[in-house]
Structure formats: structure tokens, C-alpha cells
Amino acid sequence: MTFRDPDDNPNQNGRGSLEQLVRWRRDVRRFRADAVPDELIDRLLRLADLAPSVGNSQPWRIVNVRSPETRAAIVKNFETARERSAGGYAGDQSDLYNRLKLSGFDAAPIHLAVFCDRNALQGHGLGRQTMPETLDHSCACMVTVLWLAAREAGLGLGWVSIIDPAEVSKALDAPPEWKLVGYLLLGWPEEEHLDPELERFGWQPRTPFETRYWDTGSAPSRADAEVTQQADNSLGSVILVGAGPGDPELITLKALKALQTADAVLFDDLVAKPILDFVRPGARMIDVGKRGYRQSCKQPDINAMMVSLAREGLRVVRLKSGDPLIFGRAGEEIEACQDAGIPLSVVPGVTSAQGAAASLKVSLTNRDHARRLQFITAHDRRGHLPQDIDWSAVADGAATTIIYMPKRTLAELTEVALVHGLDPKTPTIAVANATRPDERVFISTIGAIAAELEAAHPDGPVLVMVGEALRYATVRDAAEQAEAIVAALDAIPGRQ
Incomplete structure (x- = not known):
């Protein structure tokens, strides 16, 4: 920061x-x-x-x-x-x-x-x-x-x-x-x-607040020194919690319980504000959002804060949009807690891809056209298109590909994917602010989606779904949605 x-x-x-x-x-x-x-x-x-x-x-x-x-x-x-x-x-x-x-x-x-x-x-x-x-x-x-x-x-x-x-x-x-x-x-x-810095370099960690606060008549005597020392060494815990894509009704019961029993909540920018209303009154609320391509809180700082709060004896919730285990840098936070000996658990969340697909009534798999679902990220730690993407997998017509965080690199990504054989007419749907009141949907093809998003310049998080399964998205209660997809693709698919 x-x-x-x-x-x-x-x-x-x-x-x-x-x-x-x-x-x-x-x-x-x-x-x-x-x-x-x-x-x-x-x-x-x-x-x-x-x-x-x-x-x-x-x-x-x-x-x-x-x-x-x-x-x-x-x-x-x-x-x-x-x-x-x-x-x-x-x-x-x-x-x-x-x-x-x-x-x-x-x-x-x-x-x-x-x-x-x-x-x-x-x-x-x-x-x-x-x-x-x-x-x-x-x-x-x-x-x-x-x-x-x-x-x-x-x-x-x-x-x-x-x-x-x-x-x-x-x-x-x-x-x-x-x-x-x-x-x-x-x-x-x-x-x-x-x-x-003294704590970061291992001089001495902070101790729980309770070791420095007493009610009248409850201060420890000399005979209580051993108990106080044990309290000094007591640890809290950290829970990585998935907040889902935005709709507050999509959080899990386990996530709700974690929020309602938390002493401190470290939350990202992308967490929908209504979800923060579930947090227990009196809990510490700390915005540690990593804001893409802008000055923001650094991951090592977040790791250190989780550990520091837990060492104070607090129940710490690390609240992330979507699922913390999917492009949420959870691995680094898990490692930081394990290295510090902090008890840790994970509460999965509804992924942004799942939320977007459910909102659109679009199946991400199809037994005839998509038997594999793959998630990729469109930028590496430097903000560039990753160099280790398996382009043959992206071009595979039997897969549905979900592209996370594609705003800056989508044009480059689609260009490379087309060179590797991806059909430019492959159905593609981009969703901004999935499941939220300001959700925006762009139905297109992989060859045209980057230009359409560039022209629309939507605010908020965007993900892109690519694959033939999207062409077969009709369900009985989504006729209008199906007609929009068919019109956008200029094709009338056969129905099973």
C-alpha cells in the first residue's frame, strides 16, 4: 500500500x-x-x-x-x-x-x-x-x-x-x-x-489484546504469571472465505457463519458491499483490495496482517470475491499462515464463472459439444498475457474456456488463440459484474469480443466464456435469452 x-x-x-x-x-x-x-x-x-x-x-x-x-x-x-x-x-x-x-x-x-x-x-x-x-x-x-x-x-x-x-x-x-x-x-x-518492521523481521510478534486489559479486581497476580504467559502465546485463526460473485444470496451458510463470528475481516475491492453487511457488528473491517493497474495493497502486506491479527488471538476472515482458491492468490496466504503456525481453514465460494452462467441460464458443459471446462487467467504477475498458456487446449472445440481478468490483454489473447486454430466464430459471452444489479452481458464470437468490450469499456470485473456449449444454451424458461444468443451468432442450432 x-x-x-x-x-x-x-x-x-x-x-x-x-x-x-x-x-x-x-x-x-x-x-x-x-x-x-x-x-x-x-x-x-x-x-x-x-x-x-x-x-x-x-x-x-x-x-x-x-x-x-x-x-x-x-x-x-x-x-x-x-x-x-x-x-x-x-x-x-x-x-x-x-x-x-x-x-x-x-x-x-x-x-x-x-x-x-x-x-x-x-x-x-x-x-x-x-x-x-x-x-x-x-x-x-x-x-x-x-x-x-x-x-x-x-x-x-x-x-x-x-x-x-x-x-x-x-x-x-x-x-x-x-x-x-x-x-x-x-x-x-x-x-x-x-x-x-520489527515484527516482519522476527524481532518479536504482537501478543493478544486480552493480556493487557482487565476489569477491576481481575488483574493477574504474581501467581498468575504462568497463565498470562500461556495467554501471550495463544493464537487466533484465519479463514479464507469465498464471497461469491456478487449476489449476497449466493454466499454459503458456512461463509455466513464465519462472517458473523469474525473479530476482523480483511476484504477485497471486488467483494460486493451488501455482503459486508453480514459481518458481525464490532468486527474490525479492513479494506486490503488489490486494485488492478493502480496503487494498492501488496500481497506480502496482506499476508503479514493476517498473521499479525491472528497472533493477537483474533478470529480473522480473509474475504475474497468468488472462490478464494481460483485466481485468488490463496496459495500465498495459506503458505504464510502455515509458516507462522496459524490455524487455517478455507470456505469455498461460488465462482464468478458459475454465477455468470447461472445468471444467464447457460450450461458450461454439453455432453455432445463440451466435455471439458477450463479456467485460465489473462494476465501474469506483471499484468502481461501469460507465456505458459496451453494454446492447443484453448483452441480445442470440445472445451469451454473461462477467461478471468481479461480486460487489458483480451485482444492479444484472442489473436494468439486464433493463430493456434480457434475458430473465430466460436460463441463467446462476456459478463461484467456478474450476478450484481449492474450486470452487463455481451454476446458475440471470439473473433469480435475484444473489439466490442473495448468499445463498451464496462466498469467492474469482467470474465469471458468461450465454447460451443454456449451455442446450445436454450432452456424452457430462457427462450428470450436463447433467441438473443442465436441472433448474435446468426445460427439456429439443432435441439436435443
Whole structure:
């Protein structure tokens, strides 16, 4: 999930959520060197300045570190502190510590030093007589608001803590009553992830929420330490669920049960919105849609989020359009859960091909004309026509071929298939938004379908069905449909 400028930000289209902002994390350490406009930084700092503070004290003091010489001194400070901290680890933990990237000094264009003014007069000392440390807490609130505002704008924020505060104060000639709270790095992220880098590289996973929350009188005693440790290691589960092609009445009872018992649901863009209404109220809803040919959530991020949520002890549903096992990249998600030791199950769904055929009352097989049904995808991981398609199988007149995701490559695919012997008059039906209220149907031949779709430019997911079985699509309650197919193909088939 990568945002390069505010225009690409999904929150402006109502797709974002506070939870997504929080999950996009603050610990960005890999920045592009592109400049950040001064007016954007000014806007973010003014937003952060609205943060709550004890007694309305506003104790934060922010220094924009622009001097290259000062920055170099602080980087040297970090390197010294990092080497000193490395001595606290041994074995594999030490090796991992030394491999981790723990700052982004090398590329981050914005450096901010945040101090807490311990002698702040603002607020008349309210709340500080009993808990003077709340001044520090107030500054942390401000940093949190800045972090969320930065993420919403597409910026990454890294909070450097491996640093000697006294040396930073000295380098910036800060007043003695100012206490360093954090050294912040801001910039456009080189890459974005839905899980923290420390967790992604195996430093330590997150633990369940329940291990940090209790009702009055229920907090664990020292004698409960063993039980708490067991709870720390408890795992949730992941269910890959097929949402079907779009019609909410086509989801299975097992899928409905999974949605109504889920703690978190990671759903794709293509999942019909009415199906999301089945999700249990209070469950976390996270849009992880992979938007074709546009900036979108990356598969490794989705894998990591599933694992992370399950490690929190949650019942996680990974909701996919159609059937998750058919061109849904389920294999990668299954592998990620298995590698992490996360319990996993799969709930199949009605495929888009099945939904489209049922909606059209078209049989995909015919004992006289199509004894084989094959599904192919029209693009590879680069978005190009796959090079390993069995073209002799596609040209086989005794097969029905369903082409998934064909929008960008259909013209090339049909051209190659015709060269390999596929009859250009082979009946072909394209369906956009199958089974949904805005479903569109294009009845044609394989030789003409690409041009017709290009001219119509339908929105939403499209699949193309090819084969002689489509010519024999009549049933008693679908006479009008049959006449349309016959007219489009200019042929009157014999009836069995």
C-alpha cells in the first residue's frame, strides 16, 4: 500500500479508516529522498498542535533540524548509541539486532526534534502537582496526532529512540528545562507495510489484546504469571472465505457463519458491499483490495496482517470475491499462515464463472459439444498475457474456456488463440459484474469480443466464456435469452 501524494490517498474517497491509519504504522525507516513541501509540514504541525495536553499546557517544543552539520552530529550520536545498545543482546538476538535498519537518517528529508518544556507556564500547573510526568505524556499525544496526520497525507514517520538525549540537546543548544521526547524523521516512504518492521523481521510478534486489559479486581497476580504467559502465546485463526460473485444470496451458510463470528475481516475491492453487511457488528473491517493497474495493497502486506491479527488471538476472515482458491492468490496466504503456525481453514465460494452462467441460464458443459471446462487467467504477475498458456487446449472445440481478468490483454489473447486454430466464430459471452444489479452481458464470437468490450469499456470485473456449449444454451424458461444468443451468432442450432 503506497501513497505518493495526497491525490492517491484513499481516505479522500471515503475508503480509509482510522484503523487503517493506525495499522500503517509510524515506524517507517525507509524513505525516498524526494522533498516534502514546507506548506505540508506546516499544515501537519498545526494539526498536531491541536493535540490534548494536561491542563491545556501544550508543553511540546519542536525544532526543525535543517543544518547538515547538526544532522551529521545527531547521526553520529545514533551510531554510538546503537553500538552501545548492541552489547545488551547475545546470540541470534544480537545478530538480528545488527541486521535491522533502526533509523532512516540517510534519506528522510525532514528531521524534527521534539522536546518537553518542564517549566511550561501555560496551563497554570493544572494536573501537574500529583502527576508531573503527564507533561511528557502530553508531548507523546502530540506526536501521535502528528503521526496520524502524516500517514493520512501519505508521509511516513519514524520515531528514533536509540539516541543520547543529552547529546541531542547539546547539538541543538536546547534550554536546560527542555527534555527530549523524541527525534522524528518524516518523508515519502520508499515502501509501506501493514505490519511493523520489527515484527516482519522476527524481532518479536504482537501478543493478544486480552493480556493487557482487565476489569477491576481481575488483574493477574504474581501467581498468575504462568497463565498470562500461556495467554501471550495463544493464537487466533484465519479463514479464507469465498464471497461469491456478487449476489449476497449466493454466499454459503458456512461463509455466513464465519462472517458473523469474525473479530476482523480483511476484504477485497471486488467483494460486493451488501455482503459486508453480514459481518458481525464490532468486527474490525479492513479494506486490503488489490486494485488492478493502480496503487494498492501488496500481497506480502496482506499476508503479514493476517498473521499479525491472528497472533493477537483474533478470529480473522480473509474475504475474497468468488472462490478464494481460483485466481485468488490463496496459495500465498495459506503458505504464510502455515509458516507462522496459524490455524487455517478455507470456505469455498461460488465462482464468478458459475454465477455468470447461472445468471444467464447457460450450461458450461454439453455432453455432445463440451466435455471439458477450463479456467485460465489473462494476465501474469506483471499484468502481461501469460507465456505458459496451453494454446492447443484453448483452441480445442470440445472445451469451454473461462477467461478471468481479461480486460487489458483480451485482444492479444484472442489473436494468439486464433493463430493456434480457434475458430473465430466460436460463441463467446462476456459478463461484467456478474450476478450484481449492474450486470452487463455481451454476446458475440471470439473473433469480435475484444473489439466490442473495448468499445463498451464496462466498469467492474469482467470474465469471458468461450465454447460451443454456449451455442446450445436454450432452456424452457430462457427462450428470450436463447433467441438473443442465436441472433448474435446468426445460427439456429439443432435441439436435443
